[in-house]
Amino acid sequence: MKTKRTRFAIVALLLVLLFRSVGPVVIRELSSTLNILVETICLYFIATVFWLPWLFWSISKKEFDHAIWKLAIIPSVLNTMIQFFWVSSMHHINAGLAVMLMKSQVVWTPLLVIIFLSDERFLYRSLKFWFSFLISIFGLFGLLAYSGAFSTSPTAVGVALVTCAAIGWSSYTVMLRRSFREHDSRQLFIVIAIYTTILLAITTLFSGSSISDFPTDAKTWLLLSVSGVAAISFAHMLYLFTIKYLGATIPLLVGLLQPFLVLVLGNIVSGEMMGIGQIVFGSILLLGGFLALLTTRDFQVKK
Numbered sequence: 001m002k003t004k005r006t007r008f009a010i011v012a013l014l015l016v017l018l019f020r021s022v023g024p025v026v027i028r029e030l031s032s033t034l035n036i037l038v039e040t041i042c043l044y045f046i047a048t049v050f051w052l053p054w055l056f057w058s059i060s061k062k063e064f065d066h067a068i069w070k071l072a073i074i075p076s077v078l079n080t081m082i083q084f085f086w087v088s089s090m091h092h093i094n095a096g097l098a099v100m101l102m103k104s105q106v107v108w109t110p111l112l113v114i115i116f117l118s119d120e121r122f123l124y125r126s127l128k129f130w131f132s133f134l135i136s137i138f139g140l141f142g143l144l145a146y147s148g149a150f151s152t153s154p155t156a157v158g159v160a161l162v163t164c165a166a167i168g169w170s171s172y173t174v175m176l177r178r179s180f181r182e183h184d185s186r187q188l189f190i191v192i193a194i195y196t197t198i199l200l201a202i203t204t205l206f207s208g209s210s211i212s213d214f215p216t217d218a219k220t221w222l223l224l225s226v227s228g229v230a231a232i233s234f235a236h237m238l239y240l241f242t243i244k245y246l247g248a249t250i251p252l253l254v255g256l257l258q259p260f261l262v263l264v265l266g267n268i269v270s271g272e273m274m275g276i277g278q279i280v281f282g283s284i285l286l287l288g289g290f291l292a293l294l295t296t297r298d299f300q301v302k303k
Contacts, residue, residue, distance in 0.1 A: 006296055009245035012238040013254055013293075019238070021261035023231025025269055026223050036087050038213045039224070041200040044083075046228030047236070048197050051190040058187065068183060068191050075180075076195030078172050083196070084203055085165035093158025099259050100144045101162040106137065108170035109252050116178050120247045129249075129295050136256045136288030142281030143260055170252075176240060177248045185244060189237040246296055253292035260285050 058064040089098055113120045123129045180188055215221055242251045260282040267274050274282075 005245050009242050010293060010296060013242040013246060013251050016235050016238045016242060016251070017254060017257055017261060019230040019235035020255075020258055021265055023227040023235070024262050025265045026227045026230070035213050036090050037084075037200075037204055037207055038215075040083055040087050041197065041204050042214065042224050043228040043232055044193060044197045044200055046225050047232035048190070048193040050229055050233045051186070051193065051237075054186065055190045065183060065187055068187050071180070071183075072188060072191040072195060075172060075175060076192045076199065078168055078175070079192060079196050080199040080203065082165050082168040082172060083200060085161045085168065089158050089161035089165065091158075092155045093162060094148075097144075098158070098162050100140070101159060102166050102169075103140060103256055103259075104163065104166045105170045105173075105252055106133070106256070108167045109173060109248055112170055112174040113248050116174055117248060120249055123247070123249055123295065126295065128291065132253060132288050132291035132295065134288075135291065136253055136285060139281050139283075139285030139288055140256050140259065143263070143278060143285055146275055146277035146281060147259075147263060170248075173243055173248045173252070177243045180240075181244045185237055185240040189240055193232070193236070250292055250296055254289045257285055257289045 055064070086098075086102070093101075110124060114124065176188070215224065239251065260278075263274065263278060263282070
């Protein structure tokens with residue numbers, strides 16, 4: 001049974017990677033026309049509405065664990081803070097560099113895992129893990145360098161905001177892995193999505209945004225819907241499932257592939273060709289992700 005669940009979790013993790021890569025490509029079309037905070041609340045609102053029918057059905061069947069309504073409050077507050085820090089950083093830092101700094105989770109997550117998740121500590125004694133780790137980091141830095149991530153100087157405020165978002169996401173992941181591994185991932189996600197939407201709405205209200213800042217045309221809502229369903233509804237829920245069975249560390253390493261997939265999908269949409277450097281370092285990043293997936297065998301045995 002563990003082997004079967006681990007395989008499902010690997011498939012889910014690859015889907016998380018795909019859905020999270022599709023979202024930015026779709027939403028890039030709105031970057032110059034929509035306030036990024038308004039965009040974020042719209043995405044979470046769509047993600048919440050998407051799962052509401054299942055929530056009502058689950059409650060009607062008396063299959064919903066109502067304890068989650070209380071247990072999910074702290075993770076939801078943390079998730080809202082992460083979104084706020086990330087959104088705010090976009091006003092102070094180059095997007096490519098922000099992605100790189102956000103991936104500093106590869107530093108923060110292991111530290112938190114060592115402290116709070118005893119069943120994953122063995123990974124940090126594995127040469128296979130460190131080999132995949134170093135290859136992935138090398139590929140990521142090379143890819144971002146060739147993609148212009150370091151072409152502008154960051155501001156201290158921008159760096160601080162992204163770093164807070166990265167530490168927050170690492171804390172969020174470890175918290176869910178530690179405290180919610182026995183709960184249904186779908187139930188946990190829908191409650192977190194509802195709370196996050198409400199908290200983001202309050203944040204948006206106090207930020208000075210008004211109803212006129214929200215989109216009114218069908219094309220914008222269509223793009224938001226595709227991104228909200230893919231990058232949040234499915235990606236976030238499946239992410240909760242993967243950390244339940246693969247731990248906090250392996251999904252993080254495989255997630256480093258996202259910038260490369262976003263670049264590939266973006267170039268396909270725009271019809272542009274990737275540079276040699278991007279292809280080379282992207283391939284190295286793919287190798288690191290593949291090696292990270294191989295460590296799931298060790299995780300399964302130790303679990």
